[in-house]
Amino acid sequence: MSASLNHIKLPDFKLSSGKEQAVHVSYQIFGCQLHTAPIILINHALTGNSSVLDWWSEIVGSGKVIDSNRYTVLSIDIPGNGFDEEVDHLIYNYQDWRLNDVARVFYQVLKELRVCYIHAGIGGSIGGCLLWEMTVTYPELFGTIIPIAADWKATDxxxxxxxxxxxxxxxxxxxxxxxxxxxxxxxxxxxxxxxxxxxxxxxxxxxxxxxxxxxxxxxxxxxxxxxxxxxxLLATSNAAQKYDDNILKAIADSEVKIRLIAINSDGLFIAQEDRETFELLRDYRDIKYNEIDSIHGHDAFLIEHRQVNQILKKYLKEVEPTASLKACV
Structure with a gap:
């Protein structure tokens, strides 16, 4: 289960704003060796990082619901988050960036790692928003996405x-x-x-x-x-921006299974938004919805470990038969 911080440099990455710049990305791999087991990508929250064993140790590890003995667990740092403590890797032109740029950065990292298919993507808060962005931009990348306390767009x-x-x-x-x-x-x-x-x-x-x-x-x-x-990045999240804010149209080319987890007391990503997404997509997509019952609001996905475990265990069991390894063509 030990992991070390790995690095990839994208020398001439072109942002959606048109600007080109060098982007430095760090990532960690836990559990099974890459390309030997189904991959679970875990996207961290706003001020989080790729050390998932530190901030989600009740969920990820040997014998845990995200079992490092069964899966390869991959986590990538949002570029510029400073987790590698390299000042030269910080991003100062933040206004040129959108969350979709991060989705494209992540995809480039996956290409470098020769990862063409991810069994399940799991992300809390902005990490869940990023799953939506990646799914729309790369429709065949995920078998299942599990956004937690997240949404496909930034609300007012x-x-x-x-x-x-x-x-x-x-x-x-x-x-x-x-x-x-x-x-x-x-x-x-x-x-x-x-x-x-x-x-x-x-x-x-x-x-x-x-x-x-x-x-x-x-x-x-x-x-x-x-x-x-x-x-x-959080303020600019909108996976359906190029589709007139129509998320059904945005994911039309993807067969991804969608498993939503909201928090009934969330004061940031309001649960009603996820309920409306579920109602919009339920007749057209393989989608399910669960709520964490908590008084703790948005941070409940980091607090209510028992409920998160139960829901993730059910979701991962549902999609387990489709877990597979796919080689890059």
Missing amino acids: WIIANCHIQQRLLSNSIQPIEDARQHAMTFYRTAQSLRFKFNREISTDFKVKLWLNYHGKSLKKRFTLPAYKLVNQ
Whole structure:
């Protein structure tokens, strides 16, 4: 199960904005050796990274629901997220980027690895949005996608929150800390904070100390260019942009199985959006929908491990007969 950070350089990658630039990408592989077992691609969340064993250890590993003894687990860092700690690999022209550019970067990495087919793609938050983008752009890439607490587009609500995040990142004296504290309020819920703190005080209200902790914690492991970039990517997600915002039309060329997981209390990716997607596609596509029942809001997919395990176990069992290895032509 051990893994190391691997690197690929794309010297002249052309963005959808028309700009060309060198892009450095890091990735990790866990479990079975590449090309010996069905591949599961795990896309990380906004400030996450490819070290899935660190942030999803209850889900991924030997004998876990994403079993490293049965699958090759691949995770790619969003370029410019700074996880490789190479300053020269950061991306400063974040406004030139869209989430679809990341989908195309990921595909180039897969080509370098001679991966032409992925048994299942799983992603939470922006990682789930990225699955939609990849599916539309590369219709035959996935057998199944499992977006969690995600959507195929940025709603007005997400765009509004990303706008506030951008203003904090651009104008605050402590941009990373302040933006992170603001983000934590829509990653959780009022109920969640009441359950956790109930107005308790130590040196100050514990909820304030908790927010301060998360701000300082992110500042230690994240950079301002990285935060501006991923915030821009989230705000620009729209897998159906070239199809008049019609997701049914956008996935018309794909036979991918779609397994949606929403969170009933999610205040960022509202569950109703996924319900509407399910209702829109259910008569035309192989699609199923499940909800995580939680008071914890958007972050519940990182908290409610029992429910996530149960749902993923069911979904992966459903598609297991189709697990196969496909060589590049």
